[in-house]
Amino acid sequence: TYKNEKPKKGTGNPSYFPSKLGYVQKTEKDKVAEITPLGYFDGYGCTTNRSTNNHAELLAAKTVIQKATEIKPCSFLIRTDSEYVRRGIQEWSPTWARNNWMKQDGTPVNNSADWKNVLENLEFLRSIGTKFKVEWIKGHSDHLGNNLADKLATVGVMSSTSGENKICIDFSQAEGYWKADVAKHPFFSL
8 A cells, every 4th residue: 555655765675665566676767657565465375175376366356456456546557477378357257257257168257156256346446436447567577576476376275285274464664664574574575
């Protein structure tokens, strides 16, 4: 979460600065406006059910969209390396809904209950004036947010293999976020 103004002091991260697009390398500072972070949401999920990678990516998007319905932001952006999530939200799901959750070949849409939840929550956000955008980014391309998401996904996988079934979302105030904190999970900060 952030305020749309330049911060009064540095962010504490030596290589990146916060922008509306997420954290951007400081070498790009002349191309993007800096913002003031208010807080950070870090999270991971795990399930004991056997799941595909696409389903895990969808559950992550579903969770963040649900969180957005609770905090009611003016706008929010999901960056994902999952074409399944991006195309599902932007292209496929409206057609699936019109076709009673059947694909063109007549088979049922996989994960339709989760997709219905995503569409319902996005419709709620639109109804209260929230602007929403989803962008695809290339995975494993040294993007700070994607690198952190991959680390959190690893936490989720490890938790699943130990028999856990949960969603964990932590909120941290911006001040001191980048500093070492032994009480914070090591994957939740640099």
